[in-house]
């Protein structure tokens with residue numbers, strides 16, 4: 001019997017497998033395809049991501065360094081920036097491969113092209129079934145299998161609040177490929193569109209509850225149908241009320257551990273994986289401890305992110321007034337909206353509103 005079967009070798013699964021394997025656990029990772037493909041992510045991340053990656057990966061993975069964002073509301077635009085790098089456009093496929101290599105190096109066994117089809121749980125452990133007819137018995141199973149999690153369904157755990165549709169495409173814009181600002185188009189129902197200079201190309205994308213391609217064209221004039229490289233994926237928003245059973249737990253997109261106002265989940269998923277490795281004792285697994293630990297760590301920022309997201313649905317004049325008040329040099333961490341409340345932001349809002 002294995003200690004832990006991890007389903008899915010995305011960032012959450014590989015990080016989790018690595019952390020448990022480092023502690024000496026017998027860990028098997030089951031991945032339905034190849035690691036990192038197909039791509040369905042912008043790979044736009046804060047510098048916190050480097051805490052989860054080896055030092056030498058940085059130079060290989062970074063495509064472009066970003067210093068801020070230009071928000072578009074109708075014909076008006078508002079800039080938010082810093083005098084230093086605030087985020088990175090990274091090679092997402094490359095990052096997944098590095099993380100999987102780290103898990104393997106720690107002793108986890110990775111089986112690719114091995115889709116999990118069902119999971120059975122009893123008092124002593126779990127049986128995880130794959131489509132090649134194999135059964136993996138383990139003390140615990142971790143569902144790190146993304147927004148449409150099979151493990152979540154098999155364990156009868158509740159769904160995230162929402163599942164948005166995301167689409168993105170790539171174009172060569174010459175020197176503009178290395179711009180320092182991302183563009184954000186807020187005139188998209190439910191969510192937003194974006195333009196990310198990636199260094200070797202520019203990415204346009206959007207997410208919405210339906211037809212993100214059409215919504216992006218309406219908001220920015222960009223028609224992804226004319227692009228050669230386009231891909232799509234789903235973004236879960238709003239964690240389910242429960243992410244654990246007696247013998248199973250969810251990590252990453254399977255648990256909707258994402259930022260509700262951007263959909264970003266790379267750093268949150270790995271943060272939750274670390275919380276799991278810290279509090280779950282494989283000899284006496286009480287998964288309630290994990291449920292509490294990840295909500296303690298991420299819950300406040302997710303709740304605040306849900307409030308910020310409501311601003312996308314405000315009437316345009318209110319959005320413009322808000323952007324005018326906050327625009328300028330920012331001192332906010334993109335993964336932690338709680339950092340919005342600081343003295344320098346308050347001073348700038350005062351200056352922007354009262355002109356003093």
Ligand SMILES: Cc1cc2nc3c(=O)[nH]c(=O)nc-3n(C[C@H](O)[C@H](O)[C@H](O)COP(=O)(O)OP(=O)(O)OC[C@H]3O[C@@H](n4cnc5c(N)ncnc54)[C@H](O)[C@@H]3O)c2cc1C
Nearest residue numbers: 008010011012032042044116146166233252253264265266
């Ligand atoms: C359009 C778009 C843009 C995004 N941009 C960003 C961004 O810029 N920054 C950011 O932080 N986040 C972004 N995200 C979100 C980010 O991609 C996810 O939060 C992140 O990938 C979650 O990691 P994960 O390991 O939980 O799941 P995933 O990365 O989805 O990995 C899940 C893995 O499980 C495997 N799997 C699924 N089902 C099974 C099964 N039955 N058996 C075995 N294996 C299975 C999959 O093949 C996959 O490898 C974006 C998402 C989309 C859709």
